[in-house]
Amino acid sequence: MKPAILATAAIAIALFTGQAAMAQSADDAKWVGQCLIDNAGGAAEPIVRKYCVCMNNKMSDNETRSITQWEKSNPAARAACDKEAGWR
Template identity: 55%
Template sequence: MKSFLLLALTLTAACSATASSSSADDRRWINQCLRDNREARVSQSVVRAYCSCMNDRMSNNETRSITQWERANPRAREACERRSGWT
């Protein structure tokens, strides 16, 4: 029982660290990407995975939106489509 509790606490801490590791700026760009893709014919979780993948590939100094950046970076777009399950 103690092992299970320790595992649960470890997983909770890891999930919390991952959730808080994205900055407010990252969340803003990802949310804009979600809005830009609201008409997509895939699930919201696939779109979120795609937007997060694209955001991770972009420089922290990038000023274009994910939607604008993906047009100039088709290889990154294709890789994130595969990774997210979009294709």
């Protein structure tokens, strides 16, 4: 099961970086890519991608924590991005 999740995450990252990298910096793409991996299997890939981009956009450019770490201390942002992405 894990190889399938990793393969799905790799495909998601490839799709994300191919479609959205032009709109984001390399640093943003890195953080969103990690968020996609961290949330693989939680929802459909387009929903997870939209959630991760939303969370990344809410974070300061100077933030050093990952999206997954940051969301734990920012429940209001998480709830807003859940709603925007259609996750919950």
